[in-house]
Amino acid sequence: MEFFQRTLDGLLEAGPYALVGLGLTLGFGMLRRVNLAYGAGAMLGAYTGSWLHVRMDWPIWAVLPAVIVTTALTGLYVQWLCFGETDRTSGSVQRASPAVSGADAREVVALAASFAVWMQLEQLCVNWIPQHLKRFPDVAATQEWTFGPLGLRPDRLLLSAIAIGLVLAVHHWMQHSRTGLAMRATAVHPLAADLSGMPVAKVQRWGFVLACGLSGVAACGVLALEGQVTPMFGMWMLMKGLTVAMIGGLGSVRGVLFGAICLGVLEAHAQAAWGAIGRDAAAWGLLLLALLIRQRSSATSTTGSVYA
């Protein structure tokens, strides 16, 4: 019975994990870049929310949009500084790969630039609010629902439902709207998209900003249930986001659901068996496994398509 309870807990964790992974995978799908500043951007948004809540007494319905706007703006900054090189020119004119070699050289260099931004944002946050614990508007449930021997928290259930709904909604939008088509086309083949008249640079930029805004949504969801922000939040977002996105396939929107479930359930069991360290180790181990298994399929499709 413990097993089922843990699995249930893990499944409920999958909801927020899916949200966290959604932004990262979409960002990769749009721009073929793994944004290492993903967590730091979300943290900046979270700190903003906390500050507005604590210092300016903003209510929760004002704080949450502020968080999302902050993360979206951070995305704009990251895109400008690190990912500005959109390679839309004809394939026959190849610029020499700058720092690293290989088929995905540009992706790797952009990754490097994003960790530089990670550094920046991390320090900015620490300078701004040095205390360890910062309060965040809290909507956690106080009671647990029970179904026979199993218990679950209704707030987590609601968040999971919202997460699944949002993921599916984003997927639907990507598949059926004109803008979604432009985003997918630009991700698959920027040059062909250019020739079809799509505004490639704009689509890439705003698609990425959208992805970062989604990280703000994820942050809101997670923190509203926690009631506080810690300096570890950035790394946490990045790690979970990377794992979920990698398992589901970088760029796959629906894949984050699969990845989130894997991660959530695994962590729940690992924590029960080996404590907090075991849980984190299991998560990193899962990411490693996902990388090793996925490498063959992803190597051919590092064109960063956003797909089902």
Add this chain to the structure above:
Amino acid sequence: MLEIRELACAYGKIEALRDVSLSARAGDVTCLLGPNGAGKTTLMMTLAGILQPTRGTITFEGESLLGLSPAQIVDRGLALVPENRLVFPALSVRENLMAGAYRRKDRAAIAGDIEQQLDRFPRLRERIDQLAGTLSGGEQQMLALARALMSRPRLLLMDEPSVGLAPKVVAEIFGIVRQLHAQGISIFLVEQNVHMALKVAQHFFLLQQGRVTFSGTPGELAADDVIHRAYLAGSERKPESDTANV
């Protein structure tokens, strides 16, 4: 309809086009011939707005195309069927067609146009929901052509549509080119396959090392040994049959 004067285009320090002057008449199929490396694709990419020229002018129906973005060029009525097709491999055939119609404001008519393209290319209709990456070379070429047509261009630019395709498929493609011409669409065609081009084009230009070295009708082209000189690069041998693949 299309006037290009003294166009020059460079990749960094490498001049791909030096001094290109040519014109295409409305309603005609105009063909640009030239060996590899002559600059044909560069010219097409410049016309499509992907590359910016360093010198010269491009005028379409009296208006300059210089400095316009690819999207604006599509708005003006030009569409490119690029070399190597460049379909969206992870999108379905239908989505590829819809992508071609991206700039169109009359959304309602797009569905009708898709039907029209599917009528024209029945093989695409069979594969309408298939991913474009799984199509054969010839089918991808048709898809690229249909996609370009979705924007209802007045001038269709085609960059080497026959490359890499089997002769039967090439014949099909050129049959469609003839059809389009009959329907009043002007076409600016870049080709290496002289044989097929002679069958459809009304006027020929020859591009060599970034310059236009010949301009004339099919008859003049067939009579002149300029092709042999261009493609066989000053070889002393007696030229082989003019259907030899160059």
Add this chain to the structure above:
Amino acid sequence: MRDALCVSEPGVGLVIQMMVLSMIALSAWLVLRVGRISLGQQAYFGIGGYAAALLTTLGQWPLELALLAASLMGMGSAVLLSWPLLRLPGLHFAVATLALAELVRLGLSGLHFQVPGPQGVPLGPDGVDGFRDIRWLFDHGVSQVDYMLWAGAALALSVLGLMLLSRTRLGLSLLAVGHDETLAESQGLPVNQLRMLAIALAGGLAALAGGLYAHQQTYLEPALFDPMLGIHAVGYSMLGGLATPLGPLLGAMFDLGLLEATRWFEGWRMVLFGTLVAAFLRWRPRGLLDEHTIYHLGRFRPHFSTTLKDSQ
């Protein structure tokens, strides 16, 4: 997450820290030279530090031997851990090194192995609290200045060794792999093995750095080898320049020396440093001392063709 190793002490302590940081930067540089980004060199730093400390405290080994053994351990673990990663494309490789390093850190966080020490104080790694009382330097009366000269010698030897290596055919092969692996492979170079070699050497260097640091600070804790350390190491190389082993040294000296020590940029060091790295990646991707600059400085005359002048 903390600020790399910037617990800066004035004078000699700072210089030693600069050397340690330079060494980790060198190890990241080595991996960059073969065309991969490793965000996980901090793992070998930790492994080396713990290994050396264990040998000197519990095993009573002399420092030199302990450091040597630690380097070998670093090399060995680098080979072991990186072997499955070799076939990953660059992006996956970078993320995988991050994951691995965190796994190592978590592993060391769970390591409890204590024995009672001579003064009744327990010795040995104690999980999250780390490894304390690494007192070899004090027990043997080695002054900070002596240690600095010592560490400096180790660093200088490493740099010299790498410079000499880059002149040999092996060094050129490594460089070829770094610039264009497809081309290198088509010319018959064993790309994977060459990469492995570079990664092993890098692991050894990082481990040496860890050992040196552990003995200077007299304690070591897992929180020290977090991703920021590895990221700084890569950042130093990218800033200082990829063309020469002096590049990462320049980067490390710039960061610790100018930014931290002068206190001009109190509390804004990482912001500035991050800005510089990002800017360089965009506009000068091979760092300050890039191939172009080195060629013109005339100190190193590469014998291969000028195809190294990457157009920017």
